[in-house]
Amino acid sequence: MEEEQSYEAILERMLDKVPADIDKRENSVIWNALAPAAAELAMSYIWMNQIPTLAFADTAEGEYLERRTAEFGTNRKKATAAVRRGLFYGENETAFDIPIGSRFFIDDLHYMATERLSAGQYSLTCEELGTKGNDPNGAILSLNTIPGLEQAIMTDIIAAGEEEESDESLRSRHYQMVNEPAFGGNISDYRHKINAITGVGGTKVFPVWNGGGSVKCVFIGANFLKPDNALVASIQEEIDPEVNQGQGLGVAPIGHVVTIEGVEETSIEIETSLTLENGVSIRSVEDNIKEICDQYMHDLRQMWENESNLVVRTSQIEARILNVSGVLDVADTLINGQSANIEITAVNIPMLEEVILNESTP
Missing domain, CATH: 2.40.30 (Elongation Factor Tu (Ef-tu); domain 3)
Known part of the structure; x- marks a missing residue:
């Protein structure tokens, strides 16, 4: 389709319709008259080809994605x-x-x-x-x-100040809204309501956690860190104020006693032994290794909402360290002093505390 409507194809079709006894060579009068029109038509076809891309939520971007998701009640979170x-x-x-x-x-x-x-x-x-x-x-x-x-x-x-919500985050919340219908205080209803609040990066809902009618909602900050107390208190007030809890004074249904909490942190200490290339020292690679270990923790925190329990894996740590220039091998990796993977509880997130690097002999 695009090849058929290119500038060259359009111009050629236009010139074919000109009588053969008229000079149609490049820079002739008729060629100079038709070329600008062909260029504009080609641009029009390019924009027309973008319409399907911008019309559907899976490929739309920017303003067009906002307009599409807003039709379903999902609006982009603004920067704060x-x-x-x-x-x-x-x-x-x-x-x-x-x-x-x-x-x-x-x-x-x-x-x-x-x-x-x-x-x-x-x-x-x-x-x-x-x-x-x-x-x-x-x-x-x-x-x-x-x-x-x-x-x-x-x-x-x-x-904490937050950046404007990204397209991918908005798209994800939109799919969640469409694919998990929210109604009358079900799990999806609480997730949608809390995730729509600026400063929230994801929510886990624990129904009947303290008897009938009780609901606990634990959320992570939009920066995928532990949220500050002020935000926790603000969301508690909006969902179910602590004064007269369960009476429907917030957006929670009458009879639901809702407790809002932020995620807690689990400190992660990593110790490992490295075999390095000749001329490479621990000091020269430690900053890069700390950075990739911290990024691994960040990647896990981004998955928190959709995982029952996060697992910090030695295999992932070693695989990432092996990608650091100058590292030949990794062995004897310990997480919090253990050689096994560390499973994080459902309401906790991993936070890198320290990376200890030892050097092995090649």
């Missing part, structure tokens, strides 16, 4: 701003209150004081959306003149 804790001190390191709306900067990022948490402690909301606002820590500088302020420090994350 990081909210950080700021500590402010006056003379003699005493807690110091600042005006709401005061602006600060660190590492080319700007933050605004949006809420007073306690004496000298404020929520600082990043003015740029996305995950970059989660990173900086330490001393921050004021963009306003605040008499009496001696020191300002940014510390922990109150609410």
